Amino acid sequence: MKSILREKYRYMKFKVHSAKEYNRQDFEKQLRQALLGLMGEIQYSRCLPKLVAYSGTEGIIKILRDTEKETRAALVLITKFDSNPIHLQAIFVSGTIKGCKGKK
């Protein structure tokens, strides 16, 4: 595919502050629901967030380029997964997964 047609992504690293620990599958499901609820279907389709890495205390989501601001705002507004309080703190945005790793 010509490079001009290829979608460009950004990788956003975030810290997870939560009393409850989630496994990757549950976390991904809850995160998707929360982001969809906050962004709405239209904005969600523009950002297309996808969890690419999760360790329990940190994670990385892949989003389409130029939607960092919206995704960051949505992450700030996430306060609960089910009824458990949670805080997702975006810490770094990079063009590659490798670039995110090691950042604190």
Added chain:
Amino acid sequence: MEFTDIVDFDFANPQDYGFSKALKLGRDIFIYTTPDKTLKSPSILAVHDKKSLMHNMRHFDLIYFPSYENDVELITSAVKREKRFVVSLSDIFGKQGADRSIVIYRIRRFIRFCNKYGAKFVIASFAKSVYGVRSPKEVGSIAHLLDLDSQQAEAAMRKL
């Protein structure tokens, strides 16, 4: 840059969130609904009633108007007395769905009014636990929802 937050729990490490200090309600900062003879400073007046707020605001350092109603008289009176309004982030984070959208709208409209009439305001989290605290940078990222740019939002957290 030094940032301060107002919280409602013992916040052990505000530095982890980018704050130089956190004022605990009832210990470092005091919230009142009416003027008290034993008024401690710094103090916040938190009243739903506009008349009572206007009548008593002179005794307090900060004013918290939970309904965020737009009232020119109230805002100009606060400007005249050099009082600052408090915008509580827990009003946003404590709600979900449509209720949250309505609160964001009300706060945005209130801030727009404050900017128009030159009223000063501070942003604080009033968090009841560490999960309700947001760093100044994070608040900057939701600033556009409140009709502010990130610098203005961060400045509102610095002024405390």
